[in-house]
Amino acid sequence: MVTRHRFAALLVALIALGALALQLHVGLDRRPGRAALEELWRMGRYFTNLTALLVGLSLLIEAAGRRLPATWIGGLVLWEIVVALVYHGLLARDLAGLRAVADQLLHSAVPAVVALYWLAIRHVRLDWRAALLWLGWPALYLLYAIGRGLAGDRYPYFFLDPVRQGGWDGVALWILGLGTAIWLLGIGLIALSRLSPDRPRSGNGVPADPRPR
Numbered sequence: 001m002v003t004r005h006r007f008a009a010l011l012v013a014l015i016a017l018g019a020l021a022l023q024l025h026v027g028l029d030r031r032p033g034r035a036a037l038e039e040l041w042r043m044g045r046y047f048t049n050l051t052a053l054l055v056g057l058s059l060l061i062e063a064a065g066r067r068l069p070a071t072w073i074g075g076l077v078l079w080e081i082v083v084a085l086v087y088h089g090l091l092a093r094d095l096a097g098l099r100a101v102a103d104q105l106l107h108s109a110v111p112a113v114v115a116l117y118w119l120a121i122r123h124v125r126l127d128w129r130a131a132l133l134w135l136g137w138p139a140l141y142l143l144y145a146i147g148r149g150l151a152g153d154r155y156p157y158f159f160l161d162p163v164r165q166g167g168w169d170g171v172a173l174w175i176l177g178l179g180t181a182i183w184l185l186g187i188g189l190i191a192l193s194r195l196s197p198d199r200p201r202s203g204n205g206v207p208a209d210p211r212p213r
Contacts, residue, residue: 006063008121012113013059016052019105023049026102045148045156047141048087048106051079054137055114070124074193075134077118078186080111082138085185086178091157126193131186138182142175 020043027039043049055076058068087107095103145156155161159174 005121006065008117009059009062012117013056013063015105015113016056016059016110019102019110020049020052020056022098022102023106026098029098045145045153047138047145047156048083050141051076051083051137052106052110055080055110059117070122070126071130071133073118073122074126074130074189075137077115078134078182078189079137080114081185081189082182083107084111090159123193126190128187128190130190131183134186135179135183138179 023043024036024039027043028034028036031039058072058076062068084107092107093103142160145160149155149160155164158164159178160171162168162171165171165174
């Protein structure tokens with residue numbers, strides 16, 4: 001039986017994965033002759049794309065009827081909020097055509113629908129400790145991105161590039177600032193989760209667990 005929860009999860013998953021598919025199409029169209037695997041490797045350089053992939057796969061699991069931990073869903077919301085804020089605050093570009101559509105889907109639409117999914121379907125009280133746990137994915141990505149850069153690939157963002165930042169000290173300052181901002185955003189998300197009581201029933205009709213998680 002398809003419940004409201006499962007239908008909403010499937011819709012969000014399709015938006016996230018569809019945005020990635022469009023981004024792949026745009027990349028291949030701009031680089032004639034490039035193999036799809038090579039373009040996927042290029043796309044895998046970016047936090048935006050990898051986080052959208054996490055969203056798509058996670059919400060497909062929820063659409064199949066398995067409820068993922070509330071802390072993980074909250075983490076997806078936080079990371080997508082970070083994607084939107086960093087892009088629109090630091091990285092936004094003037095694009096046209098399908099490039100602009102794919103760009104806005106990944107940096108605006110996916111964060112919005114994930115947040116709406118959490119607010120409408122998976123809104124439960126979250127444990128304050130989650131704010132530290134949520135730093136795990138950005139930290140893992142950071143090691144991966146810097147590792148790729150040190151191995152000869154380009155650094156995906158200007159604030160991770162030691163040449164553009166005048167050395168690793170400049171990169172470290174950016175990492176410290178962004179890490180602190182992500183932690184504070186996580187605290188804010190947890191506070192928001194506690195503003196109203198848990199829903200009496202989850203999206204699939206199962207009584208919600210009122211305990212923080």
